[in-house]
């Protein structure tokens with residue numbers, strides 16, 4: 001699909017902009033990616049946001065974007081827009097209780113990587129895919145006692161986040177801010193958690209692009225992050241072309 005000046009872009013990070021790595025800290029940010037995002041943000045008059053499961057601080061670390069570029073982190077549990085940080089209730093006690101159970105599990109299975117986040121907890125099993133079932137079951141039991149938390153599953157990760165936060169709400173919230181108002185949203189993502197964002201974009205009259213294979217609501221597809229980056233480059237040159 002073609003991006004025009006009245007679109008708004010919502011872009012997931014891992015597996016969408018960036019190729020997945022064996023460990024979330026080992027990703028490689030291609031040269032020129034941040035500059036493309038900055039220029040696209042400018043060409044869309046500010047209507048571009050990163051919508052990710054990572055904390056905003058990690059996006060800052062990897063992309064080093066100027067802070068006026070909106071980022072929704074931890075599936076929307078934290079949102080930075082127009083230089084201001086928005087958030088919601090964080091169930092610290094419940095998270096701490098679940099974390100103890102996850103750490104017990106990791107003692108028995110050292111291939112697991114537990115990642116505490118400001119308002120969430122991720123348990124990665126990329127190094128031991130056979131643990132997917134046991135990890136998810138253990139966490140499901142742990143979370144059952146805490147309705148304020150929700151367990152979700154991504155690529156080689158099970159994650160606990162505030163029940164109120166998802167990428168759909170993040171897209172909805174951003175669409176109410178001045179730079180995004182009255183624009184046609186386009187959400188791009190590769191994972192199950194992006195489907196909420198897809199639904200929100202489509203409900204607002206926009207569309208969704210799924211990266212890779214797997215079931216999805218999205219009506220458009222791109223094969224991998226390399227294709228996403230090429231698509232963004234092309235969108236930028238079309239937006240920057242005279243009369244474009």
Ligand SMILES: [Mg+2]
Nearest residue numbers: 012014015191
């Ligand atoms: Mg992703």
